[in-house]
Amino acid sequence: MYSGLLWLALALYALGIGLTFPSVVRRRASLPPATLGVLGLGLLLHAVALGAEGAEIHRLPLTDVRSALSFFSFLATLAFFFVYLRYRITALGIFMLPLVFVLTLISALRPDRPFASPAFRGGWLLTHIASIFLGYTAFLLTFVAAIMYLIQERELKSKKPRAFYYRLPSLDVCDELYSRSLVFGLPFLSLGILTGFVWASRTWKGPWELDPKILASLITWLVYLILFSTRLSGTWRGRRSAYLAVFGFVAIMVTFLGISLWSGQHGYVPQLGSLP
């Protein structure tokens, strides 16, 4: 049932993205209610799909790559609405939603059954996963803000205004979104990693510290820590930190998707043997 809902949500997302384009091309100050309505309905169906899946397995549907992807793209769309309502950036959807769409699509295309491992009960793990995803969502915004900043900065430095000059927000708005999402995301990522350590040291035996996903997470965390401190002190600002933010988000995607395939404990596959 929930996969049908997910497909429906996906179709609405696609329609919403399609409807966003003319507003951006025509340089509208805001998205028309129809576009927001379509995206909002997509979000609602997405929420219902997640809820139905959660009800079936009696916990947050985060237990495999498929449902985790779906959950992340749900959070990202939710974040899109928050940011849009706050900043009214018409072009935001163009930069943010295609990625959401692709992630949801991958999720809808992988019809694995969710599995109910006993490991997924318990507060530490739940806090670990929820915090990590909130952090990821914030950093998606940092990434989008950085991309918009880089394009607008290029337009301004080149001194030859082209299409994006007229359609992207000011550098100041990009920078504000960038730093706010960074400040929001870092505590969650830190909390997520810490609770992960606590949980792992309590439940896993053996050299869990060498798990590739854990190592990748630490690198990602380090990247964002550098971004955070340099932005706060003002030593790095603008283009350089925007590049690093792009790198950071690519690292997240690699950690999230890539390493999951090799990692033992984080493989999101029911290798019950490796779980105590």
Added chain:
Amino acid sequence: MNFVLVGLNHRTAPVEVRERLSIPESRLGAATAALVQGEGTLEGLILSTCNRVEVVVNARDEVDADPLLRNFLTHFYQCDLGPYEGYLYWHRQQDAVRHLFRVAASLDSMLVGEPQILGQMKRAYSVAREMGTLNGLLNEVVTHAFAVARKVRRETAIGTAAVSVSYAAVELAKKIFGNLAGKTIFVIGAGKMSELAAKHLLSSGASAIFVSNRTYDRAVELAQAFHGTAIRFEQLPEYVGKADIVISSTGAPHFVVRKEQVERMLAARRNRPMFFVDIAVPRDIDPAVNELDNAFLYDIDDLERVVDANKKEREREAVYAEEIVQQEVQKMMRRLASRDVVPTIVALEERLDLIRQGEVERHRGRLSNLTPEQREALEALTRGIVNKILHGPLTELKRAAGHPEHGILVQLIRKIFGVAD
């Protein structure tokens, strides 16, 4: 409805001709009144700016308005129109409506999208209203032209990009800083352009202006004009870094602001961005400053290039605006047709005959044993009633045809008899 428009603008006529044929505001009322003096014209409007003169009339249907207009122009200018014929354009009916819409929407302006023309047209409109020369269909067209102009402004970005150098500087500052409230401006050297740019920036919310000039007295003078602080030229390096926006236009033969200085300033400002506008020739600010992260430098050529790009952008938006105008012209023409007498008479007759036939049809069952003669008599009877009812309204409509206010009567009759627009 019989609209004829004659005019000339910056594209069809050189400035000497426009000067010669422009109508000063003091004479506009008299001219407008003179325009509709004759028997043949019902309504008239004259718009005269430094870039155009437009004279438009709504004449009686059976009248050829061209000679009337020619006559008016010859009398008003007291000269032979012959040498000016080549500069004039003539538009009739739908084309005249389209022309008025395009002019109001600033699609026909020298700087496409600049809003001044709408204000000028509104003044011409109120003069004509005062003179009582605008009270029928032309009045409807002109008021709708204002609505079209508003719609174009609302639904396209035609008026948004800056098309002058000083406004381009403000626009760029907004693209960098977003809101200019609380941003500080530093003006180095006096000059008309830098003062203008500073003024625009101040009215967009920027504040706390520092002024520096080689002659300190002039700096003090400027500072007073802008409610700012005068800084001695020697102290310049200490203060430039405190400003977010720097406008420079000194006559110095060498760079006044160098790259290393800006590098230090940026470090001291914790890399908060700086925007430099260099209006001076030779330039005041080292072009290499633009290579620094978070520093943006535009010289006068760069600003001109932005203005050019903005003009092109406006032209792209104008394509959408033309579509809106086209749609509105069509809507207007349909509405005007519904105000017209002849189509209304036809529609009225059709409507009542339909009712008559419907009623006869409804009672066919009870009238089935009528002889052909009786049937014929019934037809004649019902037709007679309908014609008697129609007689009054049709006479009134025909009588109204020559009057400018007839549109109101037409509307009323259509409404009473339920004839849709």
